Amino acid sequence: MTQRVPLEKMLQEFERVLMRVGFSQERASLCAHVFAENSLVGVASHGLNRFPEFVERVKGGSIAADAELERVAAHGALEQWDGHTGPGPVNAVRCTERAMELAQEHGLGCVALRNTTHWMRAGAYGWRAAEAGFGFMCWTNTVPNMPPWGAREVRLGNNPLVIAVPREGGPVVLDMAMSQFSYGKLETYRRQQETLPFFGGFDVEGQLSKDPTAILETERVLPVGYWKGAGLAMLLDMFAAVLSGGQASYQIGQREEEMDISQVFIAFDVSKTLGAGAVARVVEAIIRDIHSAAFDAGHEEVLYPGERALRTRKENLEKGIPVEPSIWEKVLNT
Amino acid sequence: MTQRVPLEKMLQEFERVLMRVGFSQERASLCAHVFAENSLVGVASHGLNRFPEFVERVKGGSIAADAELERVAAHGALEQWDGHTGPGPVNAVRCTERAMELAQEHGLGCVALRNTTHWMRAGAYGWRAAEAGFGFMCWTNTVPNMPPWGAREVRLGNNPLVIAVPREGGPVVLDMAMSQFSYGKLETYRRQQETLPFFGGFDVEGQLSKDPTAILETERVLPVGYWKGAGLAMLLDMFAAVLSGGQASYQIGQREEEMDISQVFIAFDVSKTLGAGAVARVVEAIIRDIHSAAFDAGHEEVLYPGERALRTRKENLEKGIPVEPSIWEKVLNT
Numbered sequence: 124m125t126q127r128v129p130l131e132k133m134l135q136e137f138e139r140v141l142m143r144v145g146f147s148q149e150r151a152s153l154c155a156h157v158f159a160e161n162s163l164v165g166v167a168s169h170g171l172n173r174f175p176e177f178v179e180r181v182k183g184g185s186i187a188a189d190a191e192l193e194r195v196a197a198h199g200a201l202e203q204w205d206g207h208t209g210p211g212p213v214n215a216v217r218c219t220e221r222a223m224e225l226a227q228e229h230g231l232g233c234v235a236l237r238n239t240t241h242w243m244r245a246g247a248y249g250w251r252a253a254e255a256g257f258g259f260m261c262w263t264n265t266v267p268n269m270p271p272w273g274a275r276e277v278r279l280g281n282n283p284l285v286i287a288v289p290r291e292g293g294p295v296v297l298d299m300a301m302s303q304f305s306y307g308k309l310e311t312y313r314r315q316q317e318t319l320p321f322f323g324g325f326d327v328e329g330q331l332s333k334d335p336t337a338i339l340e341t342e343r344v345l346p347v348g349y350w351k352g353a354g355l356a357m358l359l360d361m362f363a364a365v366l367s368g369g370q371a372s373y374q375i376g377q378r379e380e381e382m383d384i385s386q387v388f389i390a391f392d393v394s395k396t397l398g399a400g401a402v403a404r405v406v407e408a409i410i411r412d413i414h415s416a417a418f419d420a421g422h423e424e425v426l427y428p429g430e431r432a433l434r435t436r437k438e439n440l441e442k443g444i445p446v447e448p449s450i451w452e453k454v455l456n457t
Numbered sequence: 458m459t460q461r462v463p464l465e466k467m468l469q470e471f472e473r474v475l476m477r478v479g480f481s482q483e484r485a486s487l488c489a490h491v492f493a494e495n496s497l498v499g500v501a502s503h504g505l506n507r508f509p510e511f512v513e514r515v516k517g518g519s520i521a522a523d524a525e526l527e528r529v530a531a532h533g534a535l536e537q538w539d540g541h542t543g544p545g546p547v548n549a550v551r552c553t554e555r556a557m558e559l560a561q562e563h564g565l566g567c568v569a570l571r572n573t574t575h576w577m578r579a580g581a582y583g584w585r586a587a588e589a590g591f592g593f594m595c596w597t598n599t600v601p602n603m604p605p606w607g608a609r610e611v612r613l614g615n616n617p618l619v620i621a622v623p624r625e626g627g628p629v630v631l632d633m634a635m636s637q638f639s640y641g642k643l644e645t646y647r648r649q650q651e652t653l654p655f656f657g658g659f660d661v662e663g664q665l666s667k668d669p670t671a672i673l674e675t676e677r678v679l680p681v682g683y684w685k686g687a688g689l690a691m692l693l694d695m696f697a698a699v700l701s702g703g704q705a706s707y708q709i710g711q712r713e714e715e716m717d718i719s720q721v722f723i724a725f726d727v728s729k730t731l732g733a734g735a736v737a738r739v740v741e742a743i744i745r746d747i748h749s750a751a752f753d754a755g756h757e758e759v760l761y762p763g764e765r766a767l768r769t770r771k772e773n774l775e776k777g778i779p780v781e782p783s784i785w786e787k788v789l790n791t
Contacts (some may be wrong), residue, residue, distance in 0.1 A: 198729040199533040229533025231723075233565050235730065258696055271747050273756030278747050286692040290708060297692045299685050321683060329753050341710025348681030349655060351633050357747065358620040358631045362592060364739050365622060365727050371739065373746040389565075389723075393699050395532040396569065405698050405705065412707040413605050413691065414611050419663050422607030428688040449769035 127443030128451060133159045140457045144181045145188035150213050161244040162444045165435035168307045171246040171446055175453050176240055177210075177243075185380055186210055187241050192217050195368075200229035203368055206239030208362035208382060215242040215261075215386065216251065222390035223257050235370025236386045246298030246432070248388065249287030251422040253294030256399055258391035259287045264360045264372045268380040269302050270343050271357065275329070277342060280372040281305070282363075287429075289393070291403045293436070295410070296429035301356035302344040307371035309335040309344070337408065362386050461777030462785060467493045471508065478515045479522035484547050491546035495578040496778045499769035502641045505780055509787050511544075511577075519714055520544055520574050526551050529702075534563035537702055540573030545759075549576040549595075550585065550688045552722045557591050560724035570720045571703025580632030580766070582722065583621030587628030590733055593621045593724035595654060597707045598694045600715040604677050606684035608665070611676060613690040614706040615639070621763075623727070625737045628771070629744070630763035635690035636678040641757065643669040643678070697721050757768050763778035 137155035142148060150377060158177075159276035162170030165311040180186045190209035194202055202225065206214040218234040225232020228287040242248070252259035263281035288295050304312075306324040312319055313335040322331040324338030324345045331345070332338055346352035391404050416425050439445070471489035492511075496504030505715060514520045524543030528536055536559065540548040552568040559566020576582070576597060586593035599614035615636040622629050638646075638657040646653055646669040656665040658672030658679045665679070666672055680686035698705040703719035727736050750759050773779070 196730070197560065198564030198726065200566075201725065201729070203730060228533065229563055230532030231565065231567050232534075233725070258699060270753075271750055271759045273752050274747075274750035274759045275753045276750040278750045278759075284654075284689075285679070286689070286696065288692065288695045294566055295695065296694065297688045299682075299689060303682055303685070325753075339501075347685050348633075348637055351637070351681050351686075354631045355618075355633060357743070357761060358622065358629065361622045361629065361740055361743055362620065362725075364743070365592060365736050366730050368731055371746075373743060391495060391535065391567070391696075391700060392532065393683050395535070396530070396537060396700050397702055402699050406695055409691070409695055409698070409705050409707065412705075413608075416610040416612045418606035418607050419604075419609045419659075422661075425605045425608045427691060 125445045126448050126451065128446050129443050130159060130440060132162055132322065133162065133444055136454050138455060140178060143457070144178055147189065153216055154210055154212045156245060157216065157247050160247055163436055163439050164432040166244050172450055173243060175450065178457065181376045183380060200225050200231060201233045201409035204234055204236045206236050208238055208240060211242040213239040214239045215248050218386070218388045219248045219252050219261070221254060222388040223252060223274060226257060226392040228388035229387060231391045234388045235366035236388070237367040238383045239386055240382055240384065242386065244298070245283040245285045246296045249285035249296040249298065250294055252390055253289045253296060254396055256289050259389065261285045261386065261388045262359050263386040264375065264384055266362045266374050267376040268306070268344065269346055269356060272346065272353040278373065280360055282356045282359040284359060288406055289402055289407045293433040294429060295406060295427055301352045303345050303347050304344065309339055313339060459779045460782050460785065462773060463777050464493060464497055464778050467496065467778055470788050474512060474788060477791070478512055480524065487550055488544055488546045491550065491577060491581050494581055497770055498766040499775050499780070500578050505788070506784055507577060512791060519716060529660050534559050534565060535567045538568055538570045540570055542572055542574060548573045549582050549720065552720070553561040553582045553586050556722040556724035557586060560591060560726040561647060564729055565725045566721060568722045569700035570722070571701040572717045573720055574716055574718065576720065578632070579617040579619045580630045583619035583630040583632065584628055586724055587623045587630060588623035590623050590725045590728055593723065595619045595720065595722045596693050596697065597720040598697045599720055601710040602640070602678065603680055603690060606680065606687040612707065613687060614694055616690045618692040618693060622740055624734055624740045627767040628763060629740060629761050633687045635681055636677065636694065637681050643673055647673060715786040725773065
């Protein structure tokens with residue numbers, strides 16, 4: 124039987140551990156919420172399962188527990204902030220909130236953040252902004268982990284992009300890395316000795332492959348839509364570096380571990396463009412139309428981005444969050 | 458031998474024809490520039506080859522030659538405009554310029570446009586803004602022409618997205634529709650009796666297919682990255698409708714022809730975030746890194762988005778723009 128832990132309990136434990144490694148109460152609470160929420164919606168790889176490694180990095184000093192965000196420049200609706208290698212989730216939540224403040228004042232607002240660390244699940248920030256009633260986009264660059272189109276060598280980050288809009292009952296949140304499958308997903312398929320449902324990268328001969336082992340060997344994962352996703356990843360990196368004044372992927376790749384990454388947060392005050400009630404109606408009508416499509420053999424429904432996460436969230440709020448016992452034990456004993 | 462026409466001559470002829478169907482001199486010049494530039498960079502499908510149909514639609518009244526853009530609401534850095542079914546290229550250029558003005562004032566600026574018509578090549582506006590020194594994003598919704606993931610029926614537009622940054626000598630411009638191949642490209646492969654290099658859609662059995670004829674029969678083109686591109690297309694449509702207050706794809710699909718579409722233009726004043734010289738250096742360094750990647754068998758170089766268009770542009774400026782003689786003749790005789 125799956126071991127499940129109530130959300131409140133997970134929050135408490137995460138907060139306790141974070142305070143033990145130097146977080147203030149407020150920052151511990153904020154960071155704990157991001158990690159717990161990620162497990163709550165079914166993304167344990169960026170929730171509980173990543174938490175011990177995160178704590179180790181805080182202990183090791185490559186994530187600065189008490190580093191405060193600093194605003195380095197303000198240009199009206201566009202601001203540049205420095206994360207000073209602080210905890211990625213704390214920095215990202217604060218920048219999301221600042222982008223929303225700017226949007227309330229200017230219609231839209233953009234915060235470009237440099238020198239931050241891994242924000243865990245990108246969608247967490249889209250979820251947060253959309254639940255507060257904003258249209259929202261954010262993205263991050265990463266260490267190089269994907270080849271440009273036509274290249275044998277890795278040069279691009281998979282640079283997750285989030286786009287979110289509010290919806291009654293739970294927002295619509297696209298959370299999309301630019302690789303067809305994440306390295307985590309490839310590992311899972313390999314562990315279960317399964318082949319991928321679609322091409323996920325290249326083998327040593329440079330042939331497209333569905334074999335997770337072959338792809339993990341070459342580290343040549345496939346960009347979403349071949350040349351298209353490769354191009355999108357490149358532009359997101361350029362934009363993040365140019366707006367934030369921070370590091371591009373190739374520079375992050377020169378570090379010993381992934382740090383000093385660059386991120387962009389853009390909030391849109393859609394209560395101004397349509398009014399909150401009208402936004403809900405417009406989004407609902409689009410979803411109704413999508414849901415009305417006849418589905419194909421092998422599919423039982425047509426979903427919008429974030430729909431499955433919302434279901435998982437409801438189930439786990441009710442029954443508790445499924446945990447890997449050994450990892451949960453480790454947290455309890457920290 | 459390919460027939461070629463100098464840019465100046467093409468501009469003159471387009472302008473003459475447009476004035477004949479009711480465009481003012483200024484608007485004719487602006488619109489002619491977009492069409493000619495599209496052919497100049499090698500995208501004749503949205504340049505010369507589309508021009509006769511565009512003129513027919515103007516004559517038929519479904520594109521209003523003299524409709525003026527109207528600002529319907531201003532929220533600081535975010536504005537909503539109504540295109541009143543005017544010529545898409547004219548409306549889009551004006552909104553691009555307005556977004557840049559807003560960015561100069563507020564750091565970034567967003568124009569959301571409703572009730573416009575086809576803007577032809579999306580990349581034209583990214584090119585224009587980036588050449589003026591701005592970081593830029595824009596996208597449009599379209600008539601439904603792509604199935605959501607898992608659906609047999611078309612519900613999503615392919616909703617082209619543009620992201621552009623300035624670069625010395627010619628900008629970096631990603632111009633990416635959310636279908637793996639455009640309908641135009643599928644037609645070309647069919648005409649040449651070739652199969653696609655990668656899956657491009659589904660056949661009648663619901664199987665992934667490289668056969669352009671089979672895909673054109675079902676009209677089930679493949680979203681970029683399967684579920685990912687389908688999700689991105691959905692969110693771009695929601696955002697366009699919510700920001701502009703205009704029509705979503707499903708509503709556009711209820712019209713007799715594609716009209717009253719919604720578009721978003723966002724400009725970033727990157728001379729504020731980095732300074733113009735520094736932007737050029739950052740972009741150049743990223744490109745140098747990309748270009749340094751060893752390339753794969755079957756590839757002779759690794760390109761950035763817009764690199765090929767830039768080459769074609771230089772060649773055609775020098776030698777003249779290649780034209781399909783029958784279509785060029787038609788323009789001359791209009």
